[in-house]
Amino acid sequence: MLANKTSKIADPFKIHRVFPIRIQGSKDPEEIIIPDPSPGSDDDTDSHERPSPPPFLVRHHSQDNVYSDDPPSVATSEHIGTTSPSAGSSRFVSNTFNLATSEESRSPGTVKDQKVYRCEDEPIHIPGAIQGFGALIAIREDEQGRFVVRVVSENSQAITGLQPEALFELRCFTDLLIKSDKKEFKSRVRSMREREQGSRTNPDVFSLSLTSLMGAPxxxxxxxxxxxxxxxxxxxxxxxxxxxxxxxxxDDGFPKIPVGVVETEATDEERKLSTTTKSKPLHAVQVARETERQIGSMELFHVLCEIQNQLAAQTNLQDLLDVVVGLVYELTSFHRVMVYQFDETKAGAVVSEIVDDRASMDIYRGLKFPASDIPKQARDLYLINKIRVLYDRDQPTARLICRSREDAATPLDLTHSYLRAMSPIHIKYLENMGVRATMSISLTVNDKLWGLISTHTYGTGMRVSLPVRELCRALGDLASTNIEKLLYATRIKARKPLSSQPPKNSPSAYIAASSGDLLNMFGADFGFLAIKGEARTIGKLFSYNEAIVLLQYIRQRAFKTIYSTNCITKDCPDIQQKFHVISGMLVIPLALSGSDFLIFFRKGQTQEVQWAGNPYEKKRRVGNYLEPRASFRRWSERVVGRSREWTEDQVESAAVLSTLYGRFIEVWRQKEAIVQKNRMTRLLIRNAGHEVRTPLNSIINYLEVALEEVLDERARQHLQRSLQASKSLVFQVNDLLNLTEAEESEFDVHEDNVDLKVMLTEVIISFKDASARPDLEIRLEDDQKVPTIVRCDPSMLRQVISNLLANAIEHSSGKLVSVGLEYISTSDSNTLVEMYFQDGGKGMSEQELDSLFQDFEQVLDDEENQATGLYEGDPKLPPISLGLGLAMTARFVRLNCGQIFIASEISKGTKVSVKIPFRKARPRPDSARDVETPGENSLPTPPLLTPDSAPGAVPAIPGTTAPGIFERSQSLDTILPIRQYTPSHARENSQFTPGPGSLASTAHAVSMTTGPTFDPNTGRYPFPTVSANYQRVNVLVAEDNPLNSRLLETRLTRRGHDVRVTVDGHSCAEVFKATPDAFDVILMDLQMPLVDGNASTRLIRAHELSHLSIHKVPLPTSPNCSSYGRVPIIAVSASLSEQSCAEYVESGFDGWILKPIDFTRLEMIIAAVMDEEIRKELLYGRTLWGLGGWFRVRAGDAAVC
Known part of the structure; x- marks a missing residue:
């Protein structure tokens, strides 16, 4: 049933659609009737519009056993007993077969001296006779090496000149041979017996001479x-x-009147197609016929070469078959040559033909013959003996005479015989067709009988000599090889879409993109891909209701193997739905459970099948036996409710697709689960971080406001500690957010001039103050060659130094940790500097170092490998997690094209070195208001940490058992190369700081707070104050968070500005529309309910354009905005991304600033409203993204991003 339940109320509409299509498994699978999945035979009356079988073909309940029509009730009789060829002879004659007559037994069995066989039971490989144009002699070598004659055909005198009895009396059969042939004969016989069984199935053909008492050999x-x-x-x-x-x-071998049994006039086009040969003449054959001489061995070789060249030149199957019939027609001179191809039901169709219209007016091309015309045992023999010839159907056969009763006890097996007598049923069949002589050549593909080259002659008999028959057998083998080659070429071409490697995107997206190739491969009209309970269409959907029913049925059946049918109504009787459009389907499971699958549908077709006679009707004789078909009149059958058959190649391609994409989907599903889990984790962290950071920013800003007031020392100290703790918490929240975002985007490097030695000194001082080990000495070893100022991201560099120093202190068991700078080399733009951290701890083993660097490499892998866990390290090593600090360090080093070096030795310690090609510092501009120095706006110095609070949360390197590291050692020196990387400005200016609760985190906060301290002369801390040069302005604020809005209002009002606060984007736009000239600048938060910042900005800009269009003059603005051209709107958010810069400009923003707001920077941006020079200084591209700035100098200018 469908996943979407329908209402009990009748729906007035008939057409229904559901998207997406969802399917579900059956809750009661045992209630489903599972029919035999094998498709039915073509004689299903439910799906054919044809006359019903004659009543005598229906099984009757009576004493007489009347045969049904499947298989045909044609019988032969075999005489039982032995008779001598002449009176008084002691020889034994084989039994032969004849058609059963009305006077004979009514059912198969033995009556009197006859045994009756049905057609399908006739032992045609032991007919007991041969055709009369040749003789058979069977010999056995005795212990003395003599070849004794055991079986002889009764016509031996006509061929060899000796009666059967004379042959039996020979001492050795070789006595008949001339001297030169005796040795060759013996050699061939012994070679044949020594040959491995099954290595050759065709007889050994050669020539020899027999001596004769009557004359010449x-x-x-x-x-x-x-x-x-x-x-x-x-x-x-x-x-x-x-x-x-x-x-x-x-020349007069043609019948007096051309034979006609089809009784249907062919069109001129059909007749031309079947009477025109497409093969080229064989030169050697033409010469031999013109000179009336035998074809020699060299000529045979040339003929085979010509045949192979003609066959190999064909590029499609139909042309190949047309050439084959032309070549056989030329070699044998038969009146008709056809290629007869078997289908999956073993019925045969004439797919190529050439006929001499002087012998027959019938055109068989396109006609179909039922499988009963060539029964199974005959098809099996065609697969073994690839040449079958009948010289003349009216020629009497020659029985076999056996030397003794022992020889006669077991009928002689003539499976491989060329002279084997034809079944009397087949003789009668050919007589009904008007055929006098025939030859069949087997075509095999993949060791299966693919078809036959069938030849007919009318009028007189036609004998094909042994050399020509061997040539035709070779031609059949060449044709089979070329048919197989073309079929494989078609198969490879059809499977070309499978040769490409599945992409990394989802199976649905890939299969949808390649739907055309898949539909062409399987010859389908459309299909579905069902994964995880949802179905996606492949190709153009039609017959929706039928498709949905089948889709749900397949899900309930849960096919675990390839299933195909071309008649759904017949092969799936448990489906109650009636199908009028879809008739065939191919199901390809993609999961062992059957829940995921591909299904292809085919429309039903009304097929006109042209039969050579009615295959469902046979003529009944006076007795109880049926004769072979006597009518070959063209009979049309209209088949409805069926689609085209799914070919064997398509089913094999389906198996390949099932294996390939089944595995692909399995891996994709595992990966998708991990990616989804990581995605949800990152989303949770971001949302939680945003929710935490917003109130923290407000707390920090309000604490800063409170500290600007006149307070007593005790209250100020409490506020100071609260401020410092709040900022430390913000650092830790940023750590988690930065690491999470790094998994799916590149780090933004906020490059600035950095005093490397000063920064290193500040971090060391902060660690000394925060450490609970007063005896620990951190020694700085400086290199005077190291430049004082370099360029990099100061925040990330400070974090790297903090991480590595914290790690060295944590794992140091001694009293000394060495930190140093060392100059390596310089170039035009970079200076390579090494920073090292060495301890005297326990050290790490080589295996531990290998594990550590495997984890580094895992950190540096791209996001997809990280998400799916496809990193392949040494399976013997336990998994190691680097931790936040070292992971961030590895990323920083990679972003700056550097390297990490680690040298360690057990019991001596470890040295970690980071080599960074720092960019050379640029000259500082005279006005550096957009660049902060390391000490500017730092936090107040916190009180010293107690031993209980400081060191307990310091993280060690996970997976290692050695707490002490960082001493140089000559015994172990490992280098981790870092890939070159070009950073992009992708994220907001958030602090990259150590993890929560770590010593590095606390020390980082301490190092950031070194700077201005309490001044007892003024009684204040030097918090930023507004410059007297800045003019007061009217500010419109859009902010939904009450804390943030009050903070903005308080801070801006303190600086003398007039502030109007709105709580959402819609209110902001309405206030501006009411009094557009009352505001000098708009501060717009992006994330607001109902109407967000982007939408509100678009409303304001649309109002400006509307006013200009209607009134032909710009919207009036305040005098302070006149130099810019319109009221500027500044985007305010913590989630501003530089990658979205163009989107902000398109929405109508003029500038940006990130939260938490740096009010000194905000004052500069506000001042730029009235000062074009400041706008130029703060223009995007000249300032760092994290600081904020302007997108353009004037409103009419093009934005720079």
Missing amino acids: LSCYIAMHWSAPSNLVICEFELMKDMFNPRHPP
């Missing part, structure tokens, strides 16, 4: 094969010059 062709069960060498002889059985009929 007789030249014969011999086809010899070994019968292993009876240990007999079977020799079949044919005369080279046979006056009674000529190889080619005379």
Whole structure:
């Protein structure tokens, strides 16, 4: 049933659609009737519009056993017992087969001296006779090496010149051979018996001469094969010059009247197609016929080369088959040559043909013959013996005479015989078709009988000599090889979409993109991909209701193997729905449970099948047996409710697709689960961070406001500690957010001039103050060659120094930690400097170092590998997590194209070195209001930490057992190369600081607070104050958070500005529209309910354009905005991203500033409203993104981002 339940109220509409399509498994799978998945045969009356079978083909309940029509009720009889060829002879004659007559037994069995067989049961491989144009002699080698004749055909005298009895009396069969042939004969016989069984199925064909008492030796062709069960060498002889059985009929060998049994006039186009040969003439054959001489071995070689060249030149199957029939037609001179291809039901269709219209007016091309015309045992023999010939259907056969009762006890197996007598049923069948002689050549593909090259002659008989038959057998093998090659080429072309590696995106996206290729590969009209309970269409959807029913049915059935049907109504009877459009489907499971799958649908087709006679009707004789089909009149069958058959190649391609994409989806699903989990974790951290950071920023700003007041010393100290603790918490929140965002975006490097030595000194001092180990000495080893000022991200560099120093202190078991700077080299733009941190701790083993660097490499992998956990380290090593500090350090080093070096030795310590190619410092401008020095706006110095609060949360390197590291050692020196990386300005200016609760985090906060302290002369801390040069302005604020809005109002009002606060974007836009000239600048928060900052800005800009369009003059603005051209709108948010700069400009923003707001910077941005020079100084590209600035100098100018 469908996932979406319908209401009990009748819906007046008939057409329904659901998107997305969701499917579910059956809750009661045991209630589903599972039919046999194999498709039915073509005789299903439910899906065919055809006349019902004659009543006599229906099984009756009576004493008489009347045969049904499947299989055909055609029978033969075999005489039982032995008779001698002549009176008084002690030889035994084989039994032969004849058609059963009305006077004979009514059912298969033995009655009197006859045994009756049905057609499908006839043992055609032991007919007991051969065709009369050749003779058979079966010999067995005795212990003395003599070849004793055991079985002889009764016509031996006509071929060999000796009666059967004379042959039995020979001491050795080789006595008949001339001297030169005896040695060759013996060699061939022994070679054949020594040959591995199954290595060759066709007889060994050669020529020899038989001596004759009547005259000159007789030249014969011999086809010899070994019968292993009876240990007999079977020799079949044919005369080279046979006056009674000529190889080619005379010119008047055509029937007096062209044969016609189809009784349907072919069109001119059909007749032209079947009477025109597409093969090229064979040069050697033409010469041999014109000169009336035998084709020699060299000519045969040339003929084979010509045949192979013509076959190999064909590029499609139909052209190849047309060339094949033309070549056989030229080689054999038969009146008709056809290629007869079997389908999946073993019915055959004539797919190529050439006919001489002087012999027959019938056109068989396109006609179909039922599988019963060639029963199974005949098809099996065609697969073994690839040449089958009948010289003349009216020629009497020659029975086999056995030497003794022992030889007659087991009928001679003639499976590999060329002269084997035809079944009397087949003889009658050919008589009904008007055919006098025939030859069949097997076509095999993948060791299966693919089809036959069938030849017919009308009028007189047609004998094909042994050499030509061997040539035709070779032609059949070449044709089979080329058919197989073309089928494989088509298969490879069809499977080309499978050769490309599945991409990393979702299966639905990929399969949707390649839907055309998939539909072409399977010849389908459309399909579905069902994954995780949802289905996505492949191709253009049609017959929606039928498709949904089938989709749900397939999900309930949960197919675990490939399933195909071309008649859903017949093969899935448990579906109650009636199907009028969709008839065929191919199900490809993509999961072992059957829950994920691909399904392809085919529309039903009304097929007109042209049969050579009605395949469902046979003529009944007077008795109880049915004759072979006598009518081959063209009979049309209209098949409805079925689609085209799914070919074997398409089913094999489906199996490949199931394996390939089943595994792809399995891996993708595992990856998607991990990615989704990580995505949700990052989203949770971001949301939590935003919710925490917003009130913290307000707390910090209000504390700063309170500290500007006149307070007593005790109250000031309490506020100072609160401020410092609040900022420390902000640092730790930023740590988590930065690390989380780094997994999906690149770090933004806020580059600035940095005094490297001063920063290193500040961090060391802060660690000394925060450490609970007063005896610990941190020694700074300076190199005078190191430049004083370098360029990098000061925040990230400070964090790296803090991380590595905290790690060295934590793992140091001694009293000394060495920190140093060392100059390495310089270039035009960079200076390579090494910073090292060395301790005297326990050190790390080589295995621990390997594990550590594997974790570094894992950190540096791209996001997808991190998300799916596809990092392949040494499986013997335990998994190690680097921790926040070292992970951030590794990323900083990579972003700056540096390297990390670690040298360690057990019991001696570890030295960690970071080599960074710092960029050379740029000259500072005279006006440096946009650049803060390391000491500017720092936090007040906190009180010293107690031993209980400081060191307990210092994180060690996870996975290591050595707490002490960082001493140089010559025994171990490992280097981690960092990939070159070009940083992008991608994120807000947030602090990169150590993890929560760590010593590095606390020390980082301390180091950031070194600077101005309490001045007892003024009784105040030097918090920023507004410059007297800044003019007071009217500010419109849009801020939904009450704390932030009151803070903005308080801070700006203190500086003399007039502030109007609105609580959302819509209110802000309405206030501005009411009095557009009352405000000098708008501070717009981005994240607000109802109407956010972007939408509000667009409303304001749209109002300005509307006023200009209607009144032909710009919207009036305040005098302070005149130099800019319109009221500037400044974007205010903690989530501003430099990557979205163009989007902000497009929305109508003129500048930006990030939260928490630096009010000194905000004053500069506000002052720039009236000062064009300040706007130029704060223009995007000239200032860092994290500080804030302007997008353009004037309102009409193009934005710089």
